[in-house]
Amino acid sequence: MATSPRLWANPPGNSPLPLPTEPMFFSSKELSKMDFPKMPEGECLGLAEIREYIGNFTLENGKLVKEIIDLEKRRPLLISGELANPYRLCDLMAPEMPLIPVRLEGICRTWADNLDSRDIKPGIHHVTIVRSPGWWERSFITLLELPQMKKMVSWLDGPNPNTWAPKRLAEGVIRLENDMDLIPPELEDISWDGVKEKVEVEMPMANGPSIDLSLIMVPINTRSGCYNSRGRVIRCAHYPQTEFHENMFRRGSSFKWDQMLTYL
Numbered sequence: 035m036a037t038s039p040r041l042w043a044n045p046p047g048n049s050p051l052p053l054p055t056e057p058m059f060f061s062s063k064e065l066s067k068m069d070f071p072k073m074p075e076g077e078c079l080g081l082a083e084i085r086e087y088i089g090n091f092t093l094e095n096g097k098l099v100k101e102i103i104d105l106e107k108r109r110p111l112l113i114s115g116e117l118a119n120p121y122r123l124c125d126l127m128a129p130e131m132p133l134i135p136v137r138l139e140g141i142c143r144t145w146a147d148n149l150d151s152r153d154i155k156p157g158i159h160h161v162t163i164v165r166s167p168g169w170w171e172r173s174f175i176t177l178l179e180l181p182q183m184k185k186m187v188s189w190l191d192g193p194n195p196n197t198w199a200p201k202r203l204a205e206g207v208i209r210l211e212n213d214m215d216l217i218p219p220e221l222e223d224i225s226w227d228g229v230k231e232k233v234e235v236e237m238p239m240a241n242g243p244s245i246d247l248s249l250i251m252v253p254i255n256t257r258s259g260c261y262n263s264r265g266r267v268i269r270c271a272h273y274p275q276t277e278f279h280e281n282m283f284r285r286g287s288s289f290k291w292d293q294m295l296t297y298l
Contacts, residue, residue: 037065044121046153048276050161053118054133054174056214059093059102060123061130066093068132070212078244079210084110087210088132088177099132108177110245111200112136112208112252114143115161115270117186118174126189131176135214136245138173139237141206141295142166143270145278146255147262147288150192159279160190160198161270162255164294165205168233171218171271172211175250187253200251202298208250210242218271226266248298259291267294 039060043052057068071090074083085108089100099105116122118133141163149157178186183200190198216238223235261268261283268278 038063039065039120039124042120044119046158048274049153049158050115050119050122051274054120057091057135058120058133059091059099059130060120060128060133062124062127065120066095068093068099073210073212073242076243078246080246081109081249084245084249085177088134091132091134103130105177107179109180109183110175110250111178111183111186112163112173112175112250114138114163114173114253116190117253118176126186128186129178129182131178133174133176135211136173136175137170137207137209137211137216137240137242138163139170139207139209140165140167141203141208142169142171142267143173144260144267145270145273145275145283147258147260148194148197148255150190152192159261159275159283160255162260162291163203163206163252164260164267164289164291165296166231166233166267166269168237169219169269170216170237171269172214172216173208175208175245183251187251190253190255194257197255197257198253199256201254201295202250203247203252204296204298206247207244208247209240209244213238213241218269221272228265231266254291254295254297256291258288259294260289262287262289
């Protein structure tokens with residue numbers, strides 16, 4: 035594993051890959067793997083419990099996260115795309131922050147239906163979130179103070195102000211996850227009747243509690259939403275960005291974001 039965020043691969047044409055495959059602690063000078071603490075008990079965690087859990091992750095030097103950064107003013111942010119890539123975080127001059135695995139249930143990561151041309155022409159698609167009943171996959175959360183959070187979300191806007199907004203979800207589940215081998219459903223596991231998609235395989239049993247959704251800020255593309263592939267959602271887990279853009283993406287075909295997700 036690269037120990038410097040500047041050595042972490044970040045090919046714009048396939049953004050945001052590659053993402054971490056384990057919990058990590060980011061700083062502008064060094065990346066550190068982290069060991070999981072004991073999984074909390076209970077069904078749904080509040081803010082104090084989330085801070086306690088994340089604070090007890092152990093870095094490679096033996097220090098705990100809570101010994102390095104003050105978590106008392108920090109709140110959870112879902113980082114499902116570029117904002118979880120260490121190279122990009124270095125570009126953003128992000129503060130020291132933990133990258134903590136979570137499991138998404140009933141919601142999925144998909145490509146936003148607008149392009150960011152700052153890195154490559156014609157541009158890259160950032161990752162947004164939409165509903166997907168029966169779906170599961172891994173993603174990440176971090177803890178940031180509100181000004182830091184606003185700075186990172188506003189970066190997604192680029193030259194188009196107010197394209198992205200931090201929202202709190204009113205559907206789906208975000209839960210703690212320590213199984214880094216968790217695999218989402220295959221494309222063949224999703225049926226389509228012309229109106230609705232259905233995941234035909236059973237969701238794995240939970241191995242961590244959920245997090246109160248009212249606590250987690252989620253960056254959502256509110257300009258045009260996400261790509262509409264003849265009524266179906268294109269999941270990041272099934273289509274890397276280059277394949278999606280070259281073989282599927284066509285301008286003018288999109289789901290409106292507030293039709294694809296309910297929020298608080």
